[in-house]
Amino acid sequence: MGAGRGGQHGTGAAQGGQTVGARGPQKDEGSVPGADTLEDAIAKVRERLARAGHVAVLTGAGMSAESGVPTFRGEDGLWRNHRAEDLATPEAFARDPKLVWEWYDWRRGLIAGCVPNPGHKALAGLEEREPGLTLVTQNVDGLHALAGSRDPVEMHGNIWKVRCTGCQRVSEDRRVPIPILPHCGVCGGVLRPHIVWFGEALDPGILERAFGAFEYADVALIVGTSGVVQPAASLAGIARRAGAFVVEVNPDAAGDAAAVDVALAGKAGEVLPRLVPD
Numbered sequence: 145m146g147a148g149r150g151g152q153h154g155t156g157a158a159q160g161g162q163t164v165g166a167r168g169p170q171k172d173e174g175s176v177p178g179a180d181t182l183e184d185a186i187a188k189v190r191e192r193l194a195r196a197g198h199v200a201v202l203t204g205a206g207m208s209a210e211s212g213v214p215t216f217r218g219e220d221g222l223w224r225n226h227r228a229e230d231l232a233t234p235e236a237f238a239r240d241p242k243l244v245w246e247w248y249d250w251r252r253g254l255i256a257g258c259v260p261n262p263g264h265k266a267l268a269g270l271e272e273r274e275p276g277l278t279l280v281t282q283n284v285d286g287l288h289a290l291a292g293s294r295d296p297v298e299m300h301g302n303i304w305k306v307r308c309t310g311c312q313r314v315s316e317d318r319r320v321p322i323p324i325l326p327h328c329g330v331c332g333g334v335l336r337p338h339i340v341w342f343g344e345a346l347d348p349g350i351l352e353r354a355f356g357a358f359e360y361a362d363v364a365l366i367v368g369t370s371g372v373v374q375p376a377a378s379l380a381g382i383a384r385r386a387g388a389f390v391v392e393v394n395p396d397a398a399g400d401a402a403a404v405d406v407a408l409a410g411k412a413g414e415v416l417p418r419l420v421p422d
């Protein structure tokens with residue numbers, strides 16, 4: 145590590161960010177020369193991707209929204225009047241493991257019926273073309289791997305994996321419905337979802353891979369994340385400060401000039417295939 149960056153970065157950071165949607169720029173009009181329509185902005189990002197040695201991608205719940213997986217903060221964010229933040233915690237599991245498993249069983253059932261959307265497939269295609277690409281996801285649904293991404297860095301775990309609260313063994317478990325409570329076949333301990341819950345520490349090896357990728361990226365794509373869950377939310381800033389060209393893809397893109405170079409206000413499943421044509 146250390147000499148990974150090519151030295152030809154940094155022009156974007158001085159130009160300020162811009163949001164471009166179907167109806168053209170919404171702020172900082174003309175601040176990125178030549179990128180005054182969505183078409184131009186997409187061409188510019190494609191050109192950056194073609195020149196990039198290292199590409200880092202971060203995806204959040206919005207990436208899978210078009211596949212039918214509900215986001216936490218959208219309209220479908222509640223389950224039996226519980227907020228996700230009140231169920232996805234070690235305290236909730238200690239208090240009522242049955243309730244937490246019922247919620248996960250419901251989510252697993254929903255996700256089992258979902259397939260990757262054109263955005264997942266475009267990112268798998270980009271990986272084919274860019275061997276230096278690292279895909280980091282906050283999603284736990286496993287859809288990137290289903291689309292063909294080889295080794296996504298799953299920051300928050302995977303909903304199809306379980307971990308024994310006794311012997312800590314991690315294994316794949318695709319049963320839908322899962323018997324509640326599920327028990328470990330080795331030691332008989334209660335199984336929990338292999339998910340990083342609110343208030344829990346992330347795996348240090350996974351964090352290192354994620355931060356390393358964004359530190360050394362020439363181009364960083366931030367797709368479908370509201371940027372409120374740390375530490376994933378700081379990855380864009382790390383890349384930007386290190387000189388990467390940072391692109392956001394989100395229908396609610398804010399186009400915060402301090403955080404991104406270009407904000408493409410559109411859906412992942414529509415914008416990403418245009419960034420990565422066949």
Ligand code: NAD
Pocket residue numbers: 203204205206207208209210213214215216217218282283284285286300367368369370371372373393394395396410411412413
């Ligand atoms: P979030 O729910 O906070 O935000 C979702 C973001 O996606 C919003 O900014 C929204 O504007 C955007 N969005 C909605 N539709 C989109 C589309 N079609 N294309 C692009 N963007 C779109 O999600 P988050 O920031 O990922 O944080 C939620 C946390 O919950 C994460 O830690 C994640 O692990 C977990 N989660 C995962 C899944 C999943 O695995 N699919 C689903 C829900 C929540």
Ligand code: ZN
Pocket residue numbers: 308309310311312313328329330331332333
């Ligand atoms: Zn066990």
